[in-house]
Amino acid sequence: MSTLVVFFSFEGNTKLVGDVIAKTMKADTVELKTSKQYPTEGFGKFFWGGKSVLFGEKPQLINERIDLSKYDTVVIGTPIWAGSFAPPIKSFITQYKMEGKRIALFACHGGGGAKKCFSKLKEAFPENQFIGEIAFVEPKKNSEVSSNEAAKWASEL
Ligand SMILES: Cc1cc2nc3c(=O)[nH]c(=O)nc-3n(C[C@H](O)[C@H](O)[C@H](O)COP(=O)(O)O)c2cc1C
Structure with a gap:
């Protein structure tokens, strides 16, 4: 059995960390992509993204269907949007069954917002065993330190 790292990243921070975790764990990776494009600049970036979280949107994922049966561990990564996980993660939660998976x-x-985000994710998977959690502040700004921290965390999971 093996590990899947699944994440959404709007501006590359979560991808930076997700790729390090996947490499460390020799895991497969899926970067969630949506047909809906969020504005990438200015006020609109926070407005539309924040509104999408508050309205509980589940944007359509354009990834190929993931075969979760191959994995016993799933590492889920998200940027924090409006104090919660980003909407594509909500889409993932509603589209996939995670029975029996260990989750990090x-x-x-x-x-801010990591604690609340993690507790919401745990609420979304009440039956699963959680084996770890870690938050990073803008890792792209300090990529070497963040990469080392991510690799250490992943190696201990
Ligand atoms: C729509 C939107 C909402 C955000 N809300 C928060 C927030 O509530 N708290 C916070 O600390 N950062 C917030 N951020 C900042 C991102 O979480 C942060 O820049 C993160 O590193 C981005 O990850 P990414 O590059 O993988 O998209 C928000 C960013 C966006 C675009």
Whole structure:
């Protein structure tokens, strides 16, 4: 059995960390992509993304269907949006059955919300065993330190 690292990344921070975790764990990776494009600049970036979280949107994923039966461990990564996980993760949660999987969580943020985000994710998978969680503050700004931290965490899972 093996590990899947599944994440959404809007601006590359979660991807940076997710790729290090996957490499360390020799895991497969799926970067969730949506047909809906969020604005990438200015006020609209926070407005539309934040609104999408508050309205509980589940944007359509355009990834190929993931065969979760191959994995016993799933590491889920998200940027923190409006104090929660990003909407594509909500899409993932509703589209996939995670029965029996061990789950680890990682999140990237600009300064706050990780605790709440992790507890919401745990609520979304009440039957699963959680084996670890870690948050990073804007890892792209300090990529070497963040990569080392991510690799250490992943190696101990
Ligand atoms: C729509 C939106 C909402 C955000 N909300 C929060 C927030 O509530 N708390 C926070 O600390 N950072 C927030 N951020 C900042 C991101 O979590 C942070 O920049 C993260 O590193 C981005 O990861 P990414 O590059 O993988 O997309 C928000 C960013 C966006 C675009």
